[in-house]
Amino acid sequence: MKKRVILTISLIFVISFLIGLISGCSQPFEQEQFSQTQQQGLAPVIKSAENTIPGKYIVVFKENVLPKGDFKSVAQTVNKIAGEIASTYGLNLEHVYRYTIRGFAAEIPEDKLIALRADPRIDYIEEDGIVYAFAQTLPWGIDRIDADISSTKAGDGSGSVSGVRVYVIDTGIQLNHPDLNVVGGVDFTGKGTADDGNGHGTHVAGIIGAKDDNSYVVGVAPGVELFAVKVLGDDGSGTFSNVIAGVDFVTQQKLNNPNLPMVANMSLGARTGTSYNSLDYAVVNSINAGVVYAIAAGNDG
Template identity: 45%
Template sequence: MRRKRLMAVFASASLALVPFLTAAPSASAAAQTGGYIVVLKDGAEPSSVAAEQTKARGGTLRHVYRSALKGYSARLTAAAAARLAKDPRVQSVEPDREVSITAQTLPTGINRIDAELSPTAKINGIDERVDVDVAVIDTGIQLNHPDLNVYTAGARNCSTGSSANDGNGHGTHVAGTIGALDNNIGVVGVAPGARLWPVRVLNNSGNGTWSQIICGVDYVTAHANEIEVANMSLGGTGTEGTSCSSSSLRQAICNSVNAGVTYVVAAGNSYANANGFVPATYPEVITVSALADFNGAPGGGASPTCRSDQDDTFADFSNYGSDVDLIAPGVCIYSTYIGSSYATLSGTSMASPHVAGAAALYKATHPSASPAAVKAALQSAGNYGWIWPSQDPDGIQEKLLNVSTF
């Protein structure tokens, strides 16, 4: 059984300041009972004064404060609170207010692929983590981001330095789309709480070499008995070749796939045929193009947000062609970022992790499924519910990722 890694999650709350009660309420409001916070002046003993004042005004004492301030909270009618404000021992009477943890955002991409309907994802604000391991082959991941379940023991740096901590932000953003925690803060990912392995192959500028990427693939393959899915939101020019031995990179990925790891990769952002880019052109991987979606809903018509494009259509930068296996949201995607923060980014780099998260959901319930079976399942569950052929020049409509049944 896999070891579960737990991390502390902190949520913040804020209380808006309101004017102190200085005037008598209307007659209709005077009889309504509500919560009030009473601050006493120096010299007043909180316990005895609180009990006396509350009883005299027919209220219910709740809390007595002795350290952070001198005072108490009570349930009172509005008329009683108004009278209490005139007591010479009282500094202020303030209506009580509700507070809550900072709300979690359901990103448009997560909404568009119906991840909130997935019985495995169980997106409900409760931190129940999907039991699956995903390698993020990228710029690293912020190792201590409070909204991510980063498996730091599995970190590997094939780029510069020794730490797999993210110095760019790209990898952390990708990681959040895959598996940000369902913890009522920040955002939530497709496979909430999935264990994320930071495999750094790119430097702080987002650049690297094929040898570094192969180093990352080699590391993932060495842990193929633990890692089910790997995301590669990166690429460069190149061709498929005629077989797995056509190039060292393809050979490495073929061997990793044969070891059982499902690879999901970005199609590229050159608005060109993906057959001129690697690893996007490799048949062993799941290649993902980008959908422009601004409101998380089908049908089009939503106004652009972070960049210009047409809602619910093929993104105007995305690569295309017969090598593309699925399309997923990739425009104005809100996700985790370095500095324990959040950011909005666009690209097929943002589309790919939606599919990697979907693959993780499927593997969580089908642990013996081969990479080919995972690809087939994701394609079978997809739909054509997006506007086509606008901006898609290849005459092939890819299925849009959907995980509602996963």
């Protein structure tokens, strides 16, 4: 695994990306489009992804239908509204989002979509799309980080970064890997396990936190706690709705553990030019909750 770790460094803190993300997402869709549909009394249907999934949507609730209380009260209300909508329109919900955006993901037939757009609780609806694990390239940055002279260096794998947890939002992590301090995992792909069947997430986890045991490359934060958030399948692809579910989960963990420093890594993306509004909002709200994000950059032009 350590040999694979040396292939790339996709863990990059991109401050400019986050600033642009926050400033560029003040509206989830074009104002003209919003105004037109609002005048018609319908929630707009937004197509953001280049590679959309027919019939699959992310539905976001209006803020004014939610309470102003603590996050647990908001989550309970989201559950209630999502359940009512699912019952009314005969939908099977794939994900319910409670902590970043508030809404759900589901497969929605055309006739149900028309009716749902007229529901006064719905802010907007966005078509789901495909995301991919970023391809790996040569890691000039591993040596530049100088993890091998980290203050945690022990040489026997016992030294570790403590008091921080990193959530790897990816294809999962090999949960029993001896070089990684994996403390848990969750699956949003339907596989039933957060174990990595692709290798990409384990590779990324190694870059982040491979233990210092005098063998090949040491991670950026050797021995740090790693938590697998599986949103991509064994073929390295997944959906925006899965990724948002992962971001929502990490945010919930932060809200439940406000004093534990948390970092989330996402080394994934979509076709060049894709800007997915619901995911943008979810990440911004997660950052506002206190999660630090590390985003891969430069992989796709």
